[in-house]
Amino acid sequence: MKRDIFQAIADPTRRAILTLIALHAMTPNALAEHFDMSRQAVSKHLRVLQESELIKAEQQGREIYYQLEIEKMKEIDKWLEQFRKIWEKRFDQLDQYLSQVQKQNNEK
């Protein structure tokens, strides 16, 4: 099942998990120590994050380590940047219009 990434980051615990594993890969047990909730609850959050492809699990010996999917995180910022550019462009065009009108008014 593939999940909506924004639903994934909407939850404060999941954002905290992302912040923690951004520093280095962690096991579910090590992560659970940071939260005042059951390990099952933490595992559930990890599953949501994994299904949204924001993190990936890697087996190292007997332990599973979770780490951040950097590329996926970048996607979010990439399209917000596009949106910003739309407005930048619009505003530049409005600037041009405003300066034209003012010039015409001054010449009258």
Place this chain on the structure above:
Amino acid sequence: MNPNLLFDFTVNKENKTIHVKREFNAELKLVWKAWTTAEILDQWWGPAPWRAETKLMDFRPGGYWLYAMVSPEGEKHWSRLNYLNIETEKSFTSKDGFSDENGVMNPDFPQNMWENQFIDQKEKTLVSMVLRFDSLEDLETIIAMGFKEGFTAGMNQLDVVLENLKS
């Protein structure tokens, strides 16, 4: 872009809002007119190489603006912006979404809530906008829909070249 004019763009992912603030080098009356008059909106609303083409403008609470975003190839994407509250030369709120050419809203696409404020700063005017949406994915849909092609670095450079040729 004029480096002397404030441009502030902040995204609040948790609250699902985007705040945009921009100064314009003109008096309030003119800036307000530019945002609320079809003939002027058509001149700047479509980010080049796209352009906006108004079919109907009824600027009053309960009224709407029906326009198309026209691609360089002539492909049209219709949008409808419903005006909710208007305080002349102060603020207006609106809700926009994709529609067909008759202004019938497309329910498959999200609608966004906009609050625009106009602040008088003597020779300059500050426009402050807040965009609220139900999910960040909504915004992604909107961007993917109409503007994907137009915003490559190459296009932006081409615009600069064309502008220089004109002047």
